Amino acid sequence: MSIKDHIKKVKEISSGIKRPVKLMEVCGTHTVSAFRSGLRSILPENLLLLSGPGCPVCVTPNDYLDMAIAIAKQPDTRVATFGDMIRVPGTESSLEYARAQGADIQVVYSPLEALKYAQSNPGRKVVFLGVGFETTTPAIAWTIKNAFEKSTANYYVLSAHKIVPPAMAALLQGEIKVDGFICPGHVSVIIGARPYDFISRDYHIPCVVTGFEPSDMVVGIEMLLQQIADERAEVEIQYSRSVKREGNPEAQAIIREVFEECDTEWRGIGVIPQSGLAIREKFAAHDAALLYPALELPAPAENPGCICGEILKGIKLPYDCKLFNTVCSPSSPVGACMVSGEGTCAAYFKYAKRS
Numbered sequence: 562m563s564i565k566d567h568i569k570k571v572k573e574i575s576s577g578i579k580r581p582v583k584l585m586e587v588c589g590t591h592t593v594s595a596f597r598s599g600l601r602s603i604l605p606e607n608l609l610l611l612s613g614p615g616c617p618v619c620v621t622p623n624d625y626l627d628m629a630i631a632i633a634k635q636p637d638t639r640v641a642t643f644g645d646m647i648r649v650p651g652t653e654s655s656l657e658y659a660r661a662q663g664a665d666i667q668v669v670y671s672p673l674e675a676l677k678y679a680q681s682n683p684g685r686k687v688v689f690l691g692v693g694f695e696t697t698t699p700a701i702a703w704t705i706k707n708a709f710e711k712s713t714a715n716y717y718v719l720s721a722h723k724i725v726p727p728a729m730a731a732l733l734q735g736e737i738k739v740d741g742f743i744c745p746g747h748v749s750v751i752i753g754a755r756p757y758d759f760i761s762r763d764y765h766i767p768c769v770v771t772g773f774e775p776s777d778m779v780v781g782i783e784m785l786l787q788q789i790a791d792e793r794a795e796v797e798i799q800y801s802r803s804v805k806r807e808g809n810p811e812a813q814a815i816i817r818e819v820f821e822e823c824d825t826e827w828r829g830i831g832v833i834p835q836s837g838l839a840i841r842e843k844f845a846a847h848d849a850a851l852l853y854p855a856l857e858l859p860a861p862a863e864n865p866g867c868i869c870g871e872i873l874k875g876i877k878l879p880y881d882c883k884l885f886n887t888v889c890s891p892s893s894p895v896g897a898c899m900v901s902g903e904g905t906c907a908a909y910f911k912y913a914k915r916s
């Protein structure tokens with residue numbers, strides 16, 4: 562079938578459902594893909610796409626950023642980070658501001674760069690900011706294991722790693738009402754499709770693991786609509802060229818070896834049980850959270866006008882925020898959802914800003 566045929570089918574099934582249908586794209590990459598390709602504008606009127614908590618930068622809370630900034634100000638220390646984190650506002654500052662004041666903060670494309678720098682500069686402490694979902698965790702776990710095995714004593718990770726399925730469970734126990742989940746493609750390359758089984762079994766909500774090309778999304782949406790029309794709730798894989806039901810066992814093994822599950826806070830959502838990953842005791846010598854136990858940090862606070870939390874939970878849209886496109890914009894972000902390229906507010910600002 563051509564993509565035109567799939568679009569026709571989406572419209573056909575949707576019109577047969579005869580009620581509003583809400584599908585949540587859990588991952589920020591889906592949000593951006595749907596906007597950038599114009600997919601949203603051709604969807605049937607009764608079909609609404611909601612963005613979920615799948616932007617790692619957006620869900621990282623202020624106290625983590627405050628700690629990263631405080632660490633970066635310590636002597637003989639370099640903080641290495643993925644680029645998206647640089648401009649995220651913490652309680653009083655940002656990594657970008659700290660860097661302008663002289664802190665050694667390096668943007669890297671891979672944690673391996675940070676590890677290599679640590680190995681070539683044994684006199685400096687190198688702290689990598691471990692932020693992200695299951696997609697990025699295996700590579701970061703590998704660097705910790707490698708530093709442990711090669712006695713690279715000056716390499717540390719400040720872990721704020723998060724696990725996606727517990728966040729979906731937390732959303733379902735809250736106010737949100739969704740008819741289906743467009744499940745994240747790259748997270749599922751690692752974890753597979755099984756971790757979503759509880760959603761179809763316990764909540765009778767269909768899930769489709771979907772790729773990121775616009776054509777993938779059209780087919781994923783069609784598969785979800787077909788399940789809704791048939792009153793089925795199953796976990797299906799549209800992105801079968803990359804995702805197996807059991808995921809990637811090697812990547813899962815290294816995550817389990819280096820990290821253990823812990824309760825963790827998601828920005829605007831609160832603490833979700835067993836949704837984070839802490840570094841295991843065996844590798845504690847590389848845990849940046851234990852490196853500076855007495856740092857003075859500001860009491861974490863969000864801008865009271867920012868509603869990132871409700872947007873991440875899918876219960877409000879960026880248009881509902883009074884600061885959207887008034888005082889908050891990508892060049893002057895107030896909240897994390899406006900910073901990352903995958904943030905919902907940034908995507909609405911770029912592709913669907915209302916004048």
Ligand code: SF4
Nearest residue numbers: 867868882889896906
């Ligand atoms: S527009 Fe800005 S202030 Fe409003 S929710 Fe989004 S990030 Fe927060």
